[in-house]
Every structure is written in structure tokens, then in C-alpha cells.
Amino acid sequence: MAYRTPMEPLALYIHWPFCLAKCPYCDFNSHVRERIDQSRFAAALRAELAWEAARLGRRPLASIFFGGGTPSLMAPETVAALIADARALFDAAEDIEITLEANPTSVEAARLAEFRAAGVNRASLGVQSLRDDQLRLLGRQHSAAQAMAALETARRIFPRLSFDLIYARPGQTLADWRAELAEALALAADHLSLYQLTIEAGTGFEALHRSGALVLPDDDSAAALYDATAEEAARAGLLAYEVSNYAAPGAESRHNLAYWRYGDYAGIGPGAHGRVSLGGRLLATRRHRAPEPWAERVERQGHGSTAEEAVAPAERAREMLLMGLRLAEGIDPARFAARAGIALADALDPDTLARAIEAGYLTRPDGRLAATAEGRKRLDALLGQLVL
Amino acid sequence: MTDTPIERIRNFSIIAHIDHGKSTLADRLIQATGALTSREMTEQVLDNMDLEKERGITIKAQTVRLAYKAHDGLVYTLNLMDTPGHVDFAYEVSRSLAACEGSLLVVDASQGVEAQTLANVYQAIEAGHEIVPILNKIDLPAAEPERVKQQIEDVIGLDASDAVMISAKTGINIEGVLEALVTRLPPPKGDPDAPLKALVVDSWYDQYLGVIILIRVKDGRIRRGQKVRMMAQGSTHLVDQVGVFSPRMVAVDDLGPGEMGYINAAIKTVADVAVGDTITDDRHPAAEPLPGFKPSIPVVWCGLFPVDADDFEKLRDSLAKLRLNDASFHYEAESSAALGFGYRCGFLGLLHLEIIQERLSREFDLDLIATAPSVVYKIHRTSGVLEELHNPADMPDPSLIDHIEEPWIKATIMVPDEYLGSILTLCSERRGVQIDLTYVGNRAMAVYRLPLNEVVFDFYDRLKSVSRGYASFDYAIDGYEEGDLVRISILVNQDPVDALSFIAHRSQADRRGRAICEKLKDLIPRQLFKIAIQAAIGGRVIARETIGALSKDVTAKCYGGDISRKRKLLDKQKEGKKRMRQFGKVEIPQSAFLAALKMDA
Numbered sequence: 008m009a010y011r012t013p014m015e016p017l018a019l020y021i022h023w024p025f026c027l028a029k030c031p032y033c034d035f036n037s038h039v040r041e042r043i044d045q046s047r048f049a050a051a052l053r054a055e056l057a058w059e060a061a062r063l064g065r066r067p068l069a070s071i072f073f074g075g076g077t078p079s080l081m082a083p084e085t086v087a088a089l090i091a092d093a094r095a096l097f098d099a100a101e102d103i104e105i106t107l108e109a110n111p112t113s114v115e116a117a118r119l120a121e122f123r124a125a126g127v128n129r130a131s132l133g134v135q136s137l138r139d140d141q142l143r144l145l146g147r148q149h150s151a152a153q154a155m156a157a158l159e160t161a162r163r164i165f166p167r168l169s170f171d172l173i174y175a176r177p178g179q180t181l182a183d184w185r186a187e188l189a190e191a192l193a194l195a196a197d198h199l200s201l202y203q204l205t206i207e208a209g210t211g212f213e214a215l216h217r218s219g220a221l222v223l224p225d226d227d228s229a230a231a232l233y234d235a236t237a238e239e240a241a242r243a244g245l246l247a248y249e250v251s252n253y254a255a256p257g258a259e260s261r262h263n264l265a266y267w268r269y270g271d272y273a274g275i276g277p278g279a280h281g282r283v284s285l286g287g288r289l290l291a292t293r294r295h296r297a298p299e300p301w302a303e304r305v306e307r308q309g310h311g312s313t314a315e316e317a318v319a320p321a322e323r324a325r326e327m328l329l330m331g332l333r334l335a336e337g338i339d340p341a342r343f344a345a346r347a348g349i350a351l352a353d354a355l356d357p358d359t360l361a362r363a364i365e366a367g368y369l370t371r372p373d374g375r376l377a378a379t380a381e382g383r384k385r386l387d388a389l390l391g392q393l394v395l
Numbered sequence: 396m397t398d399t400p401i402e403r404i405r406n407f408s409i410i411a412h413i414d415h416g417k418s419t420l421a422d423r424l425i426q427a428t429g430a431l432t433s434r435e436m437t438e439q440v441l442d443n444m445d446l447e448k449e450r451g452i453t454i455k456a457q458t459v460r461l462a463y464k465a466h467d468g469l470v471y472t473l474n475l476m477d478t479p480g481h482v483d484f485a486y487e488v489s490r491s492l493a494a495c496e497g498s499l500l501v502v503d504a505s506q507g508v509e510a511q512t513l514a515n516v517y518q519a520i521e522a523g524h525e526i527v528p529i530l531n532k533i534d535l536p537a538a539e540p541e542r543v544k545q546q547i548e549d550v551i552g553l554d555a556s557d558a559v560m561i562s563a564k565t566g567i568n569i570e571g572v573l574e575a576l577v578t579r580l581p582p583p584k585g586d587p588d589a590p591l592k593a594l595v596v597d598s599w600y601d602q603y604l605g606v607i608i609l610i611r612v613k614d615g616r617i618r619r620g621q622k623v624r625m626m627a628q629g630s631t632h633l634v635d636q637v638g639v640f641s642p643r644m645v646a647v648d649d650l651g652p653g654e655m656g657y658i659n660a661a662i663k664t665v666a667d668v669a670v671g672d673t674i675t676d677d678r679h680p681a682a683e684p685l686p687g688f689k690p691s692i693p694v695v696w697c698g699l700f701p702v703d704a705d706d707f708e709k710l711r712d713s714l715a716k717l718r719l720n721d722a723s724f725h726y727e728a729e730s731s732a733a734l735g736f737g738y739r740c741g742f743l744g745l746l747h748l749e750i751i752q753e754r755l756s757r758e759f760d761l762d763l764i765a766t767a768p769s770v771v772y773k774i775h776r777t778s779g780v781l782e783e784l785h786n787p788a789d790m791p792d793p794s795l796i797d798h799i800e801e802p803w804i805k806a807t808i809m810v811p812d813e814y815l816g817s818i819l820t821l822c823s824e825r826r827g828v829q830i831d832l833t834y835v836g837n838r839a840m841a842v843y844r845l846p847l848n849e850v851v852f853d854f855y856d857r858l859k860s861v862s863r864g865y866a867s868f869d870y871a872i873d874g875y876e877e878g879d880l881v882r883i884s885i886l887v888n889q890d891p892v893d894a895l896s897f898i899a900h901r902s903q904a905d906r907r908g909r910a911i912c913e914k915l916k917d918l919i920p921r922q923l924f925k926i927a928i929q930a931a932i933g934g935r936v937i938a939r940e941t942i943g944a945l946s947k948d949v950t951a952k953c954y955g956g957d958i959s960r961k962r963k964l965l966d967k968q969k970e971g972k973k974r975m976r977q978f979g980k981v982e983i984p985q986s987a988f989l990a991a992l993k994m995d996a
Contacts, residue, residue, distance in 0.1 A: 020955055036956075202951040226921075230946035251951050266955040280956040291959060326962045333953060366924055366944070386949040388923040391968045 015284055016067040016100065018265035019093055021052060022276030023078040024298045027112075030146040031211030032173065032204060036278035036296050037076045048298070049085035051305040053092055055275050055294070058310040060096035063273065063283060068097035070104040070262035073127070079109035083118060087125035104167075104261045106131055111157030112149045119157075119164050129167040129260075131200070132157055137190050141176060146211070158194050167258065169198035175224050175232050176204050184232055185239060192243035197258035201236050202251045203229060233384055250333045250383050267334045269327040269346055277301040277311065282326075288317040289346075320348035325394050328354060332386055337370075337377025351376060359392040369393075399472040402582045404653040406611070408476040408491060408524075410516050411501035412509035412867065416531040420501055420563040420572070421459075421475060425642065427569045428461040428473070458596075458609060458655045459642040465577045473576055474655040476596070483744030485518070485871060486689055487597065487723075490671045492518055493687060494596050494611035494655060497525040497580035499572065500553070504530040504538035504560075507546050507838065510809040510867040516551055527575045528558040534565055542836065549835050585652025590681040591615030591623070593650075593674040598665045600720040604636070606662035607644075610674060611655050613685060618649040622677040623660070626684040627669055631677050632660035666722040691723040693741025694802070694872065695748055695851055696785035698729055698766035698894065699755070700737030706761060707736050713759035714738060717751060724751055729786065733894040734764055739786055745851060766894050768851040773800040773875055787896045790882045793933065799880045802847040805830070805873040807840065808858070810866040815839045817861035825849035826900060844873060846900065848880075852907070883908050883937070885915070886929040887981050895991065904930075908938040911991060918987035921945040926981050 026037040071093055073086060090105060106129040107122050109115050119130065134154045136142050142151060149157075161168050172191055174184050191199065204223065206216045215221035224232065237247045245253035249267060252260065265272050274281035274292060278301075281292035294311040295301040301311040318326065324347040331338035340351040347354065355376075363369040368382030368389055382389055411417035461473040478491035492498070498519040502508055519526060528547055530540050544555040559575050561568040592613040601607050610617070617623065621634045638646040639656040650656045662668060670691070673684035701710045714726050725741035742748040748768060755761045772784040775797045784790060806827075810818050812834065822829070822843045831842035845854075850870070858866050881904055885895035899907050908930030915928045919942055930938040953961060 018955075205951050226946045226948070233947060250949055250953070263954060266958070272955050274955065278956070280959060282955070282958070293959070322962060322966075325965055326958050329961055329965060330953065330958060362924055368923075384947050384949055385923060385945060388945060388948040390965060392923055394965060394969070 014066055015271035016069040016265075017063070017097060017283075018069055018262050018270060018272040019056075019071045019097075020262075020272055020274045020276075020279055020281070021056070021071065021073050021078075021089055022274065022279040022294075023048075023073060023075040023081050024277045025080055026075065026077045027080070027110075027148055028146065029211075031215075032145060032207070034207035034210050035076070038298055040298075043080075045082050045085065047302055049082065049088065051302040051311075052085070052089060052276055055305050055310050056089060056092055057096065058305075059273050059275060059281075060093075063285065065096070065098055068093060068099045068103060070106070070265065072105075072262040073107040075108055077110055077115075077133075078107050079115040079118065079122070083121035083125050086122055086127065090126040104129055106169075106260065106262055108133065109157075109161075110147075110149060111154040113153055113156075116153070116157040116160050119161055123164045128165060129169070130161045130165045131260075132161060132168070132170040134158065134170040134191075135173045136176075137172075137187050144176070145173060155194065162196055167198070168196040169200060169254075169260065170195070171200045171202065173202050173204050174236065175229050177222055177224075179224065179232070181228075181231055181235055185235055188236060188239045192239060192245070195243065195245065197245070197255040198260065199240065199245055199253045200251055201240070201253060203233065230384060234380075237380060246335070247380065247383075248335050250386065264334075267330045268342075269323075269330050282318070289323060291316055291318050321354075321395075323347040324349050324354035328394050329390055332376070332378045332390065333383065335377065335380075335383075337372070337375045339375055354395055355393055356395055359389075363389060363393065399470075399654075401585065401651075401653045403469060403471045404474065404583055405471060405497070405576050405580045406474045406476065406495040406583055406653065406655060407497045407499060407576055407580055408478050408495045408519070409499045409501055410512060410519055410526075411531075412503070412506075412512045415501050415503040415506065415509075415512070416563045417477075417501055420499070420529070420531065420561070420569075421477060423563050423566055423569045424461060424473075424475060424572065425459060427566075427573065428463050457642075458640050460639045460655065463573050463577070466574060467577075471577050472654075473573070476655065483742070483747040484723075485514075486691060486743075487670055488515065489518055489522070489687065490594065490596050492522040492524065493685075494594055495522075495524065496583055497527065497576075499527050499529050499576075500547070500551075501529045501531050501563075502543055502547065504533045504540045504543050505535050507543050507836075508550050508809070510807045510840075510869040513550065513807055513809070513840075514869040514871065516553075525580050526553055527572075527579050528553060528555045529572060530558050530560050531563050533560045534562040534567060546835050546838075550840065583653030585612070586614045587616060587651050589614035590679045591617055591621075591674065591676040592681045592685055593617055594685050595625075595668060595670055595672045595674060596655075597670055598668040598722075600665055601659075604659045606665050606668055607657050607659050608662075608668055608674075609655075609657055610650070612650050612652055614652055614681070615676065616649045616651045617658060617674065619646075623658075623674050624677045624680060625668070626673040626675055626680070627688050627690075628667065628672055630667060632662060634658050634660050664719045664722075666718060669722070691743065693723075693725050693771070693785075694744055694847070695768045695770060696739055696741045697748060697768045698731065698734070698737055698739050698786070699726075699752070700731065700734040700764045700766075700894075702762035702764055704735050709759065710738065710755070710761055710763070713755055713761060714740070716759070717754060721751070723747070731766075731788070731894045733892045734766075737764075741785065745855070764894075767897050769898065770802050770847045770851060772880065772898065775799070784898075787882055787898045788893045790898065793881075798877050800875040801878045801880060803844055803873045803876055804847050804850060804870040806843045806845050806850070806868060806870040808843065808866055808868050809838055809840050810862050812837050812839045814862040814865060815841070818858065818866055821854075821857055821861055825854060826902070845870075846876075846878065847872070848878075848899065849903070852899075881932045884931050885911060886927075886931060887915075887983070888927055889929075904932060905937050912938045912940040915987070915991050916940040916942055918990050919981070919983055920987075922981060 024036055024038050025043050026039055029039055105127050107127045108131045110133050135145050135147055137151045139151050206213050240253040244255050247253050248259050271283050272281055273283055277294055277298045278296040279294045283290050292315050293313050295313050304311040327347050343351045370377050370379055409417045457477045459475050462470055463473050464470050476491050476495050478488050500516055533540055544558055547553050547555040559571045593610040596609045598606050598608045619634055619637050624631045636646055636659050637650055638644050671688040675681045701707050723743050726738040729739040730736050769787055774782050774784050776795055777797045825845055826849055827843040827845045829843055833840050858868055879901045880898055881901050882898050883904055884891045912928050912930050925944045926942040928940045929936045
């Protein structure tokens with residue numbers, strides 16, 4: 008079946024690769040530099056955006072997301088210029104969502120108003136914890152007091168606000184976490200990202216974990232922490248709409264929903280990935296990871312793309328399943344068939360499907376396919392058996 | 396080379412428990428007679444397989460010819476026959492003993508007689524041997540030579556007053572041993588003019604010379620260029636070379652009555668040479684072969700499967716190569732729903748099984764899964780047909796079976812009396828029937844009849860553990876008897892796993908069914924769905940365990956930049972699954988499978 012789909016509204020991701028320090032749990036494409044040539048990277052990002060827009064053509068633009076690294080370290084005028092470019096190159100939706108990730112250090116908090124003025128209408132703060140000792144353990148540059156002050160400021164400035172916390176930390180008890188989460192929920196606006204700490208390859212925590220110096224809660228404790236999280240969040244009116252994301256109804260991150268719904272998204276900047284419909288194919292795009300070589304390529308050839316390849320139907324099906332089942336809303340079979348190029352039923356192991364429904368891991372509300380809370384909690388194991 | 400008159404030949408073997416010093420004594424005898432200079436001596440010259448050296452056991456019989464100038468001024472030829480010391484090779488031992496006129500019984504002066512020694516010494520007595528007791532390690536502070544002499548007299552019934560007191564390690568009184576051989580053992584008898592009769596003691600494969608046959612000439616002479624006939628096998632061969640071991644192979648023109656040595660005759664596999672067969676001259680054959688020939692019959696069977704299905708061909712080739720050198724082990728192709736393609740292999744006993752498995756992994760670099768060992772049952776069908784069953788998976792439907800017979804053994808266990816109680820409990824748990832119980836000092840000797848089936852199932856490990864390693868154990872096959880035997884199937888989520896099924900006595904079925912279910916519960920990691928593990932006899936479940944579903948397994952963060960990586964991970968996971976052992980959608984890790992089959996904990 009050929010790849011045909013109506014013009015998808017685009018989600019635009021822009022990556023700022025620099026951080027003040029590398030956090031020991033983070034495996035994102037982030038780099039620490041003594042001096043950053045702001046104008047060079049601003050120019051390169053704008054050039055790559057223009058190049059990508061040229062080949063994609065004008066199409067609706069639903070969201071922009073500045074991620075990193077630490078995009079709150081960008082000059083606000085760069086953010087303004089990129090937003091202006093995007094609005095000029097695409098047909099921006101009236102209610103376009105423009106998110107910027109920010110760290111709650113005092114320096115960055117002071118610039119929040121400038122980002123708002125640049126056009127950002129949603130902030131996502133990397134709070135991570137409301138406990139000073141835990142912030143030190145996580146290698147963060149801010150204190151709990153600074154985080155609360157930044158949240159206060161951001162709430163006044165931005166129409167929409169989210170922040171991140173990391174839990175299931177070493178030694179964390181259920182009672183500790185419930186207390187910390189309750190404080191966080193009192194500070195929250197309409198969205199929270201609550202991640203369980205995971206050990207990623209190549210991070211500082213990985214070495215500690217391997218040596219036995221860092222011990223994570225076992226699966227049963229992690230499951231109990233996860234259940235308690237959903238319970239507390241729901242009490243505060245934030246519902247688990249994705250594995251680790253909680254929002255008041257209607258306040259979900261539209262940009263991130265585009266990923267999970269397997270919509271079109273373009274990725275600009277070092278290491279950014281994209282999935283864009285182009286010339287009857289779904290193209291997987293990837294930019295060179297290292298910031299300086301990426302900038303050189305953009306300067307030389309207009310873009311920093313490395314390998315680009317069309318995603319085959321079977322692969323699209325797997326990608327759409329592994330993203331879509333993270334969402335409480337699940338997957339719409341019609342959209343699945345249109346995006347993946349194969350029928351949902353043909354992408355699933357029928358025996359596992361039947362058993363997973365019987366075990367209460369999957370449901371078929373109105374013909375959709377959705378993982379229940381119990382299913383989402385075991386999604387990796389479920390996918391391993393379910394997808395063909 | 397072969398001009399020693401028959402009355403100055405002495406053929407002897409050495410009987411000893413593991414670690415009582417057999418190999419060390421052999422080394423000293425070789426050294427003392429100058430067969431090898433001390434520079435040529437490597438520790439334990441005779442055990443030349445790595446495995447033999449490591450475990451201190453002898454697998455292949457070997458011989459060495461020593462020249463000794465005795466106190467009477469004459470030079471004697473002493474042929475030392477080194478024999479396998481384990482019950483699995485009882486028949487091979489009996490042939491080695493049949494090639495000698497006497498034995499040295501080596502007993503550790505601090506430890507005393509052990510069960511294994513007993514069985515071998517009785518065999519030697521049966522073979523008509525003159526037996527010279529040797530007390531070794533008399534230099535140790537714990538040595539109690541008088542007590543051990545008394546024990547030899549009480550337990551074996553041998554006069555030990557003339558026992559030779561030595562220390563093989565430090566070389567004390569090695570000459571005493573040599574003189575005892577000359578003065579106390581009888582010379583061989585034989586007629587040089589009679590038609591050739593030579594006993595095949597053992598054979599092995601040499602990659603340059605082909606099969607080397609270890610022989611003992613009883614009558615007549617065997618020469619290079621002679622056309623000989625294997626009387627049991629019926630095959631004929633032209634003798635390429637005749638020789639002796641000094642211990643290096645040295646060619647000679649011929650071998651006469653009473654002599655030991657080797658021949659090779661361009662034979663390609665040891666399967667063509669049966670231990671115990673009689674070699675005679677093709678044109679002037681002997682009227683009767685030597686007594687006692689028995690074809691080798693496997694007693695214990697198990698399935699061997701390659702861990703990686705791609706290694707099947709390698710396994711086949713490796714088994715063929717091993718068989719070149721070990722005709723006593725048998726194999727036939729087998730396929731299992733759970734384990735794929737492999738071989739059903741038959742062994743002389745548990746040690747033999749272990750040795751073959753270890754050689755496959757060590758010499759041929761194969762990762763194998765072995766199913767639980769099974770004995771050979773005799774199935775009497777209601778139709779009157781009798782068949783032998785050595786794979787539980789092949790057991791016919793119970794309605795077609797009239798009755799089943801199982802092999803029994805006669806076991807001798809020696810143990811310090813403080814552990815006797817637990818040993819007796821163990822034996823009765825295993826359906827043992829006590830035949831005899833005697834004490835010598837503070838050591839007890841229990842003789843039991845036991846079903847072999849109960850012994851192949853972790854008996855030896857339990858014996859060692861309840862006696863803290865002090866019990867010694869030996870057995871001989873003791874016929875077949877009818878038993879109330881059932882097949883126990885193991886089901887994972889209602890699907891039977893053929894490779895885990897086994898046969899047990901009805902009285903043991905519940906206990907063993909529970910044990911394997913509990914073990915599998917510990918071994919199989921929690922998975923997406925809960926797993927039911929059951930043991931069943933026919934349709935009746937006798938034990939059940941449930942492994943709960945895993946509680947949490949999900950990636951916390953997954954955004955646009957993670958899709959490619961996550962999908963590739965999933966692709967890889969799918970690929971890996973193809974190689975996993977799956978039973979009703981349950982993945983059983985290789986390690987769990989191996990451990991479940993072992994069941995010795």
C-alpha cells in the first residue's frame with residue numbers, strides 16, 4: 008500500500024545542544040562549552056530551518072518546541088528570530104503552541120519574560136526535585152527555593168506551564184514521594200512530567216549503578232511508586248494521558264502528542280530527529296550530533312542532515328504502536344492504517360492481543376486500541392510480544 | 396625384546412581408591428626401574444587425557460613394561476596394567492584384570508578401605524588374582540597401619556600381615572613393592588605353540604596410526620604381517636605393527652604368551668574393536684575364544700542438544716569423532732519440540748555421561764543442553780510386545796502398557812557411623828532395600844538394593860551432602876524388576892515441555908513433581924503474563940506453581956528523538972526471541988532450562 012496521507016500539520020522541534028553542566032542521569036545530546044558562539048549557532052539554526060521549510064513547502068504549523076540541552080541559555084532574540092522565521096515559512100495555527108524548556112536557575116528565570124515576549128507561550132521547567140539533597144544527587148545547578156521562585160515567576164508570565172520531576176530515586180520511600188509530589192501538585196499549573204529515574208548507557212549514573220553504589224527501587228517498589236503518582240496527580244485533577252505525563256483535560260502538550268500520535272514533525276539543530284511526509288514517503292531525518300561539525304555542515308551545504316531514509320510500512324507500524332500505546336487515548340485504527348500503510352490487525356500478534364485484553368492490559372474502546380494503566384506500566388514487555 | 400622367559404614375567408594391576416596414591420605409586424615404579432629418567436617424568440605419566448589428570452581418574456586402560464633386576468640377580472619383565480577405577484567401566488576393569496595374574500591393593504594408611512576399592516578388589520579376587528596389600532602414606536602423622544591392616548582382614552578377608560609399608564610420595568620402600576611383585580605374584584601361563592589367543596583389553600584412536608589395540612597374549616604368538624581375526628566381530632586384519640609400552644611405544648617383532656603390548660592393523664574406528672574380544676590367527680584359528688566377552692550396553696541415556704541450533708552439524712561431527720575413540724557410548728538422532736534437533740546418547744553410567752559431556756564442551760567447544768538422565772525401562776505392552784524405553788517422551792499410553800520393569804543396582808556405601816542414620820534415611824527414601832549392614836571400627840558398611848532410576852536422580856550429590864563428603868559409594872547393576880512407574884509431564888501454561896518429562900515411581904512422583912515446579916518457579920523470571928507451571932501424571936495435576944506477572948517494565952521518557960532507537964531495540968528484541976526457547980509464549984532462559992534439568996540442588 009502506497010504511503011498516502013492528508014497534509015499533516017507540522018510540529019517543529021528546535022534543538023539547543025548546550026548545558027551549563029552535564030547531569031549524571033541524562034543521555035540527551037547536550038554539551039558543555041566554556042564559551043558559546045551564540046550568533047553562529049543562531050544563524051545555523053535559522054539556515055537549517057529555511058532549508059527544511061524549502062523542501063517541505065508551506066504547510067500548517069501546529070507547534071514549536073525548543074528543547075535541549077538547555078534552550079533557556081539561548082539569547083531571547085534568537086528564539087524570537089526562529090519563531091518569526093517559522094511563522095513566515097509555514098501557516099501557523101492561530102492557537103499555535105510554542106514551548107521552551109528552561110532550567111530554574113536564577114539567571115534563566117530572569118529571562119523568562121524575554122522568552123515570553125519572543126513568542127513563547129508555554130514553559131517547561133526542569134525542576135526535577137523539591138529537595139535540596141536530591142537536587143545535589145541529581146547534579147542540578149539550582150536549589151529547591153530557586154525552583155519554587157522560578158515556578159512562581161513562570162506562572163505569572165506564561166499562559167501554560169509544565170515542570171518535570173524525577174522520582175523512584177535511590178532510597179526514596181513511598182511516603183517521601185507522596186509528600187514531595189503533594190507539594191509539587193500544589194505548585195503545578197495544568198501539566199506535569201513525572202519520570203521514574205532510569206539508568207541510561209554512558210551516563211555518570213550508569214557507572215555508579217554498575218559498581219553497586221547506586222541502587223534503584225526494585226520493580227515492585229517502582230510499580231507502587233508509579234501507582235501512587237497517578238493517584239496523587241488525579242486527586243489534583245491531572246490525569247495520566249501518557250506514561251509519564253499528567254495534565255488537566257485539554258492542557259496536554261500538543262507538540263508531544265504529535266510524537267505519540269505519530270504525526271509529522273521536523274527536527275532542526277544538532278542531533279534532532281524528524282518524521283516528515285515528503286514526496287509520498289515518510290522520511291526519517293537525523294542531523295549530525297556534534298554541535299560544531301553540525302554548524303559547519305549547515306554553513307557549507309545549508310543543512311546538517313546525515314542519513315535520511317524512508318520508513319517502511321512494517322517499521323512505521325512498530326513505531327506507531329510503540330508511541331501510540333503510551334497514550335491513554337490509544338490508537339485509532341483508521342489513522343493507523345493511513346499512517347503505517349498496513350492494517351492495525353495485521354501488525355499485532357492475535358494471541359498476545361487476546362491474552363493482553365483478558366489480562367486487562369489492553370482495551371478496545373470504540374474500536375480503538377489502548378493500553379490500560381496496568382498495560383502502560385508494562386508497555387515494553389507488552390510491545391515485545393504484541394508487535395509483529 | 397620379547398626374550399624374557401615366561402617365568403620371569405609378572406602382570407599386575409593396581410587397585411586403589413581415588414587419592415589413595417595409585418598414580419603416584421605407578422610413577423615411582425616407572426622411575427625406580429629406569430623406564431623414564433626423572434627429566435622425562437611428568438606427573439602421573441599414565442593418565443594422559445587432561446580430564447584424567449584433573450579428576451584423578453583413569454578412563455582408558457594403559458600398560459607399561461618395566462625391566463627390574465631383582466634381589467635374586469635375575470631381570471624380570473613387570474607389566475603394569477593401569478585400569479579404569481570406576482564402576483561405570485566395570486566391564487573394562489574386568490577385562491584389564493583378566494589380563495593380569497595379580498594386583499597391588501593400595502590403601503591409604505590413614506583413611507582405610509573405601510567402597511570403590513572393595514568392589515574392585517572383589518573383582519580381582521574373582522579373576523583369581525594374587526593380591527598384595529600395600530599401605531601407602533605411612534609417613535603421615537595420621538597413619539594407623541595396624542588398624543588399617545585389621546580392617547583389610549575384617550572387611551576383605553585378606554591376610555594383611557605381609558602388607559608392604561610405603562610412601563609413594565617420598566619414595567619410601569618402592570623396592571619392597573618391586574620385590575613383592577617378583578616373589579609373591581605367579582608368572583603367567585601359556586602355550587607358545589598353541590593357536591594364537593590374545594585378549595583385547597582396550598583400544599583407542601591415534602590420528603596417525605589409526606586404532607591402537609592393547610592386548611594380552613594368552614597362547615601362541617602375534618607377529619607383524621600376520622593376518623588375524625577378531626573372533627566375536629568376525630573381521631580380519633593385517634597386523635602392521637606389534638609393540639610394547641616402555642611407556643613410549645616401541646615396536647617389537649612379536650609378542651608371546653604372558654606378554655602385554657599393542658598392535659595396530661589399519662583399523663579406522665574403535666567401534667570395529669570390541670573390548671574383551673579374542674584375537675586369533677586367521678589361518679590357524681583357536682577352537683574357542685577366551686571366556687567373558689560381553690558387548691557394551693548403555694545403562695543411562697540422555698538427550699544432548701546444541702544451545703545454538705546452528706551447532707547441530709558440529710555436534711554430529713563431534714559425536715562421531717568421540718565415538719572413534721569410545722565405542723561404549725551410543726547416539727541416535729532425536730528431535731524435541733522444546734529443544735529442536737539433537738541426539739539421544741547412551742552411556743555406561745553417570746560418570747561416563749559426565750565425561751562425554753565435558754569432553755564435548757572442552758575439546759569441541761560445544762554449548763549443550765542435556766536432558767535429565769534416564770535409565771532403560773522394559774515396557775511390556777498389553778499386546779505382549781516387549782520394548783526398551785530410554786526416552787520418557789516415547790513412553791506409550793498407559794492403557795497400552797501391561798507392566799514396566801526397571802533396572803536395580805546393588806550399592807555398597809561406606810560411611811563414618813555418625814552419618815549412617817542420614818544415609819539409611821536417604822536409601823529408604825529412594826526405595827532402597829537393605830541387604831547388609833556391618834561395622835568395622837567406627838565405619839559402617841551398608842549394602843543396599845536400589846532402583847537405578849533413584850540413583851541417577853541426584854542421589855550421589857545427596858549422599859555427599861548428608862555425609863559431608865565422607866561417604867563412599869559403589870554399585871553394580873543387579874537385574875530388572877517390575878515397578879509401579881509413571882511418566883510425569885511438566886506443563887508450562889498447559890503446554891507440555893517434552894524435554895522436562897521424566898519417569899518415576901508412583902511413590903516418588905509427588906515429591907519430584909513438586910521439586911521441579913518449585914525450581915522452575917525460582918528460575919523463570921517474571922514475564923508479561925502470569926505463568927502456570929504444573930507437574931501432571933496423564934491428566935492429573937500433582938503439583939502446581941504460579942509465577943506472577945512482572946510488575947513494571949516501561950521506558951519513562953520517549954519523545955520524537957527516541958523513536959528510531961526504540962524501534963531498533965524492538966526489532967532486535969524480536970530477532971532475539973526467535974532464538975529463545977519458547978513454551979506456550981513463555982520464554983525460558985537457557986540458564987533456567989539447564990538448571991531445571993540438573994535438579995541436583
